[in-house]
Amino acid sequence: xxxxxxxxxxxxxxxxxxxxxxxxxxxxxxxxxxxxxxxxxxxxxxxxxxxxxxxxxxxxxxxxxxxxxxxxxxxxxxxxxxxxxxxxxxxxxxxxxxxxxxxxxxxxxxxxxxxxxxxxxxxxxxxxxxxxxxxxxxxxxxxxxxxxxxxxxxxxxxxxxxxxxxxxxxxxxxxxxxxxxxxxxxxxxxxxxxxxxxxxxxxxxxxxxxxxxxxxxxxxxxxxxxxxxxxxxxxxxxxxxxxxxxxxxxxxxxxxxxxxxxxxxxxxxxxxxxxxxxxxxxxxxxxxxxxxxxxxxxxxxxxxxxxxxxxxxxxxxxxxxxxxxxxxxxxxxxxxxxxxxxxxxxxxxxxxxxxxxxxxxxxxxxxxxxxxxxxxxxxxxxxxxxxxxxxx
Numbered sequence: 001x002x003x004x005x006x007x008x009x010x011x012x013x014x015x016x017x018x019x020x021x022x023x024x025x026x027x028x029x030x031x032x033x034x035x036x037x038x039x040x041x042x043x044x045x046x047x048x049x050x051x052x053x054x055x056x057x058x059x060x061x062x063x064x065x066x067x068x069x070x071x072x073x074x075x076x077x078x079x080x081x082x083x084x085x086x087x088x089x090x091x092x093x094x095x096x097x098x099x100x101x102x103x104x105x106x107x108x109x110x111x112x113x114x115x116x117x118x119x120x121x122x123x124x125x126x127x128x129x130x131x132x133x134x135x136x137x138x139x140x141x142x143x144x145x146x147x148x149x150x151x152x153x154x155x156x157x158x159x160x161x162x163x164x165x166x167x168x169x170x171x172x173x174x175x176x177x178x179x180x181x182x183x184x185x186x187x188x189x190x191x192x193x194x195x196x197x198x199x200x201x202x203x204x205x206x207x208x209x210x211x212x213x214x215x216x217x218x219x220x221x222x223x224x225x226x227x228x229x230x231x232x233x234x235x236x237x238x239x240x241x242x243x244x245x246x247x248x249x250x251x252x253x254x255x256x257x258x259x260x261x262x263x264x265x266x267x268x269x270x271x272x273x274x275x276x277x278x279x280x281x282x283x284x285x286x287x288x289x290x291x292x293x294x295x296x297x298x299x300x301x302x303x304x305x306x307x308x309x310x311x312x313x314x315x316x317x318x319x320x321x322x323x324x325x326x327x328x329x330x331x332x333x334x335x336x337x338x339x340x341x342x343x344x345x346x347x348x349x350x351x352x353x354x355x356x357x358x359x360x361x362x363x364x365x366x367x368x369x370x371x372x373x374x375x376x377x378x379x380x381x382x383x384x385x386x387x388x389x390x391x392x
Contacts, residue, residue, distance in 0.1 A: 017042060019102075024178045026049070042076075042088065045078050079112070127201040145167075235285075246299075253318070266310060267310075277290060
């Protein structure tokens with residue numbers, strides 16, 4: 001990867017006005033910032049983004065806020081106040097993208113709807129993310145991550161077999177929607193480069209959960225068999241799960257007949273590959289419980305690390321189950337700048353996740369932009385907009 005301070009990212013020169021808060025919208029604008037865009041975060045005067053108060057707070061800075069807002073510029077504007085609205089409109093005249101994640105109807109009440117702004121700023125890309133989107137019978141409902149995980153089917157396939165409903169351990173409802181919003185923005189920027197016209201992007205968190213269900217919808221439609229929680233298991237492949245060893249857990253993914261034969265030979269159980277119960281992928285999945293018992297009987301004879309060393313040498317897909325502390329020390333993640341640092345205005349440093357999109361010719365810095373204080377960049381933003389800050 002080329003490290004060039006002259007090439008911060010492919011979206012260099014793109015300006016994003018971000019009136020979102022908490023997670024889905026800020027995650028999208030963080031992705032765009034990591035790809036080189038300038039993000040101007042518009043926050044409510046006095047309180048700012050709600051997530052500024054989310055713990056844990058270190059040295060006065062919310063680690064939650066820092067994780068998705070590093071590298072942005074902050075200005076406090078009251079969207080209902082005429083003078084602040086005038087500033088926002090002037091910013092939009094110079095911007096490429098507006099992002100919002102209010103409940104549908106709020107931007108209309110503020111006079112900031114797509115229908116009102118598009119004639120004034122025909123090149124503006126207007127991105128919205130909400131629980132259920134701008135259309136449909138659920139449009140006006142409130143939603144949080146757990147609501148769309150539940151309604152989008154994600155919780156129906158997550159957790160232990162025969163266990164209670166389980167939420168995915170991260171806010172995949174918000175983060176998934178944010179990632180799709182960022183994809184929509186980059187797609188609209190490409191379309192604008194040819195047409196000269198901005199576009200409206202409408203992202204529903206519920207839609208995104210359904211999109212992330214992988215093949216569950218198609219599988220059910222074809223077979224009528226309802227997908228269900230299976231713990232760490234895969235619905236179509238075995239062995240493809242977590243297994244106990246003598247001292248710890250590991251995961252093994254022998255995804256085809258060839259890999260299964262190599263795996264069984266590596267653990268000294270070559271006869272399993274010839275057993276009629278386990279001969280083909282469909283056989284192994286049908287009899288996955290019996291196969292799990294046979295594998296764990298063998299794995300119990302050695303430690304996790306011994307098995308990992310042996311299996312990795314044979315090219316068998318496998319790995320340890322790591323926690324977040326482990327990730328901080330992982331040499332692979334370090335080599336790819338995936339654990340980075342940011343700082344706040346007082347110099348307090350925080351570890352944050354890096355940018356997983358690696359593009360040749362662009363900088364992939366181990367340190368990300370600073371966490372903005374509320375309204376920190378007002379003078380800088382207004383000076384760039386007007387030549388000097390307007391009189392108070």
